[in-house]
Amino acid sequence: MDVVVLIGRVLFSVLFLGSAMGHFANADAMAGYAQSQGVPAPKAGVLVSGGLLALGALSVVLGLWADAGMLLLAIVLVPITLMMHAFWKETDPQAKQTQQIQFNKNLALIGAALMLFAFFAHTPELGLTLTGPLFDLS
Template identity: 40%
Template sequence: MLAELATTPLQFDTPFAGELFLVGRLLFGVTLAFMGLNHFLDVDGMAGYAEFKGLPAPRFSVIASGLVLVVGGLGVVVGAFPVVAAGGLAVFLLGSAVAMHDFWSIDDPEDRQNEMTSFLKNVYGAGAALALLAVGGTAWPYALGLGLF
């Protein structure tokens, strides 16, 4: 018989746990915020790609997704509204993985590999966002501590 699984509250009482959690948030959040900034720096190019992929309102989609990436990424970094930030990032990353990086529908092997790589990046990013979402209601070390929950 399997032992009963129990959850314990998130604890940062091991050496450097809080600092490592901060470094992880920095790596994750700054990378996504930078990606979002790129949306604003190349709106026309990205809107063309979004239109090619069949997204409705491609220019608006690029700007909105850039905003989600910048605000969500910075929210994770500073620990402000982490449930909203991580949840928004998870939804965006999963949605864009399927809508924008549909490698299964590409015939050219090189293009298929590029889309698969982008798809997988979005999926593992969504996994990280979901992990942060799971602990979003707890106190984060080195964080502003602003939140809804």
């Protein structure tokens, strides 16, 4: 079971680590898009969100308070989802569909992160982690 959970933590985190790297490598382009979506202080938003995504994902991968990492990922995804994938504002049908798909994907990721937060916080000994949970939901 420990190895399966570790593999799951790694696979789940790959998406967020890749996204975080993209936030830093393409900060200017992403800030331009964020600005077009009405995000205040778009460059700072891109860099801060990238940092938080990296922090959450590394916490999960390393098993360093993985429950807190999952909760952080869920929290960070909420404003990203609402601000960056506001499909209800789109007038072009194809853009609307693309944004709705991204919005729904993020909703699923938020749900998964919340479930995994509860799982990690409820299970004091997962094995193959650097620490136990930060929160105690048992």
